[in-house]
Amino acid sequence: MAGIEPMDAHLTEETIASEEILRGSFLRAVRDTVKLPDGALTTREYILHPGAVMVIPLLDDGRIVLERQYRHPVKAVLVEFPAGKLDAGEGELACAQRELLEETGYTAREWARAGALNLAVGYSDEIIHVWFARGLTLTQPQLDEGEFVEVITADPGDFLAWCRDGQVRDAKTLAGALWLQNVLSGAWDLDWRP
């Protein structure tokens, strides 16, 4: 269903050329020239992103760990699951462990990969890998310089009510809430590993 299948030629675009249109200190963007399914040419502009990992951390007492963080593009403090970009050559699990520790101070005894999502498919190639963590132990957060994050814990029921009421509005976190709800209800399985 996702991905390109032979029968999808009537939907698929072919890259003819690519040029960099932005090399900022944080953002990189390209403009590709593509051939549409009907043979016409058009351009597609999008952000190049290294990929990221999001962690859904489950405390032994049934609560979950979240962050409150000011997000300048939307000028608001948002409630989010911990997440961060993959370093060059870094594996998903290593990134998940690093980001959870750096941003929240927690280490985890067990991990399970839930899946992956694409964040802004119209203008970014970003993929976010989704991992659950449990068996948490609190140590000391190690925030990067210039990073200001408040760590909170919440009852999953309260968290889902925040999703319903608009107090959680970050797309990756709402996608994580779908996972959380179905894992906690037993509808969706996880493959936990030490």
Added chain:
Amino acid sequence: MAGIEPMDAHLTEETIASEEILRGSFLRAVRDTVKLPDGALTTREYILHPGAVMVIPLLDDGRIVLERQYRHPVKAVLVEFPAGKLDAGEGELACAQRELLEETGYTAREWARAGALNLAVGYSDEIIHVWFARGLTLTQPQLDEGEFVEVITADPGDFLAWCRDGQVRDAKTLAGALWLQNVLSGAWDLDWRP
């Protein structure tokens, strides 16, 4: 919880300056200079987006309407709820009605606003307003030139299994799945209007 509260001064950034760094044919981006909570200065680069609406269309027979569309940034055909950008000055509901008709050919008798989400909070100001539609009647899709979309229908249970298995991986659509699951179970209410 979302938004800025007086007690959030320890998280909030203040904009000092802003400059445009990209004006493409499709993407616009700015670089803001901001003062961090500790008084240090840094820059934030992000995409300016006009906002969008996503529609979760419910057929009278219990199935839902989805699209399959090639997304060049991720080089894949993705399964998504219908969505599109707000035109200048356009209201949310007008946009929802227009996009549903243009992309799928359906009109709806009743509409309900579910909420809103921010798509890529690290590098975009995009907000997506989420609307449900029911009482659907099929007419003729009116795709924009250069737009290639395949309309499919699905049982909600199958759709949720696709979310679990990675066949649905678009973040806004996964966030919509959280809404769909809770509306169909009766856990979350909607305020339907003609």
